[in-house]
Amino acid sequence: MCSRSCSRWIGVSLYPLVLTSIICNIVLFFPGWDVKYAKEGHITQEVQYFGGIVGGGLMMLIPAIYFHLAAENGCCGIRSGMFLPILLAAAGAAGGVYSFVVALLGVYNGPFCGVFGGIWTRPFQKSYFIYLINHTLWAICSEPENVVQFNTGLFCTLMATSCVQVLLCAIQMLNGLVGCLRGACNNKAFYHVNYNPNIFIAFLCFVL
Template sequence: MCSGGCSRCIGVTLYPLVLISIICNIVLFFPGWDVKYAKHGEITQEVRYMGGLVGGGLMVLIPAIYLNLTSQQGSGNRCEMFLSILFAAMGVAGGLYSFIVAVLGLDNGPLCKYGGIWTTPFKNSNSTYLADYSWWENCTEPKNVVQFNIGLFFTLLVTSCLQVLLCAIQMINGLFGCLFGACNKAKQEGFQLKVTQQSCFTAVSFHSDNMCTGKCSRCIAVALYPLALISIICNIVLFFPGGDVKYAKDGHITEEVKYMGGLVGGGLMVLLPALYIHLTAKQGCCGNRCGMFLSIAFAAVGVVGALYSLIVAVLGLQNGPLCKVLLIWLTPFKDRDQSYLTDSTWWGTCTEPKDIVQFNIGLFATLLATSCLQVVVCAIQMINGLFGCLCGTCMEKGPL
C-alpha cells in the first residue's frame, strides 16, 4: 500500500478523462458537424457553460499534473501529499461542475429548429424525450441534433462521475500520505531522532525525506505556478467580453476587471514569491535558514496578492457585469436586494455583449477559487518557512 504510487496511478488515469471532457465540449459547439450554427449563435445553452472545458478539463487537468509530480522518485513528501488533497478537492469541484452541466444538458435537451423557430422544445418535459424517440423528429435542424446532444452530454456525465470518484480517492490517499508518508522509495529510511547539542537549545533532527521544509518549498512553488497562470489568463480574457476586442476599445469593460486582481494580485504578486520559494528548495542557493526566513516575507506578499484577487473576484460576482440594457450601458445587477446569481431569468436583461453574464460568472468564479487556493498555499509556506528558519531546510541527510 503506497500512497505515492497511488497518486501516480490516479494522475495518469485522469489525463484521458480530461481529454475526453475537452473534446466533448468542443464538439458540442458544432452540432451536425457544421460551423454555421456556432457562427449564428444557435448553440445549446448548456454548451456555453463549458462544463467539459473548464470543469472536467482545466480544473481536473491541473490536479492531474500535480498528482503526477507528487509521485516522482525522490518527491512525494508529506507536505506535497497534503497539498495534493487541496488540488484533488479542486478536481472534485471541477468534476461536479461538469456533472451538473451534463445533467442540465440532458434534462433540457438541445436547441433546435422546431416549427420554423429556434427553441428548446424538450425543456421542462422532465426528460421524457430521452425515452420517447418519436419526439426527436420535432427537431428539423441541425440534423440528428438530439442524438448528437444525448451522446456527448452522456459521455460528459459518465466522465465527470469518474473524475469525481478518482479525485475523492486521492483526497483520502493524500490524507494517508500526509500522515504516514508517500513511501516512494523502495527502502525508506527510518524515522530517526538524534539529539544534538546546539548553542541555545537542543534540536531534534529527523533523518526522513518525508518531513523536509526545503522539499515542501519546492512543492509549494510548483503548485503556485499554474495558479498564477490561471489568474493572469482569466483577467486578460475578461477584457474581451464575448471574445470581441471592440468592447475594450470602446471602454465597455466591467469596472472590477480594470482593478486587475488576476494580473497584479493573483498573478504578479504570487508569481514572484513562487520563484523565490522555488529557490529555497535548491541546495547552495537560498536553501538555508536565512533563505527560509525571507520566504516567509515573500509568502506574505503572495497572501496579500491572493487576498486582493479574492476581493476583486467577490466584487465582480456581487455587482455583475457592465452590459447594454435596451440602449444604455450600465451595471443592472448592482445594489439589488436579490442576487442575480441564483435567478437566471434576470440574465436576459443584458442584450450585449452576448452571454456576458455567464462569461462574467465563469471567469470571476475561477478567479475566486484560484485565489482561495493561493491564500492557503502561501499561508502554508509561511508556516513551513518558520520551521525551516528554526530547524533548517534538511537538504542534506545529516543532522540539521
C-alpha cells in the first residue's frame, strides 16, 4: 500500500476510535446512569484523568484529521512532507498509551462505590484483579447499581480502543518513514500546488 493510500485509510479508521474513546470517558461520569454521583463527587478517580477524552480523543483526533486531509489533497508521501506525519503519529501513540494506562488503572483499582453502611470507598483497590473473576464480591458495592460491570466494561473498551489506536499510529510512523526514504507521490508538483499546510495550521488554531 502506498503512503498516500495508507495515510487516508489510517486517518479514516481513527475517527470512530476517537469517538468511542470520548463517549466512554463521558459515560463513566454517570455510573448507574445518574448524574447525582458526579455532582456528589462519587466518581472513580481515573475517570477524572480524562484518558479517553484527552489521550484517545483530542491527541488522536488532530493526527487523524491531518492524515486524512493530507492524503485527500493529493500527496502525503514526499520525503519532506512525511516528517510531520511521523511526529503527529508519535504524539497520537503517546495519547493512546496514556488512555490505556489510565483505563488499566481504572480496572485494577475497581469502582468507587457505596458499601453497606453508607460508606463510599474502593473495596477492590488491592485485590489485584481477583474481583474480576470472583463475581460474588461484586455484591459489596450496593450503590450505584451494577457499578462493577459498568466500570469494568467501559474501561476495558477504552483499553481495547487505545490498543488499536496505538497500532494504527505505529503503522503510520512506519508509513511515514518509508515515505521519507523513498517518496510515494507520483506527481510532486501537484502536492506543492494543491496542498497548503497553512490550511491545517488555521484549522488547529480554530480548534485550540
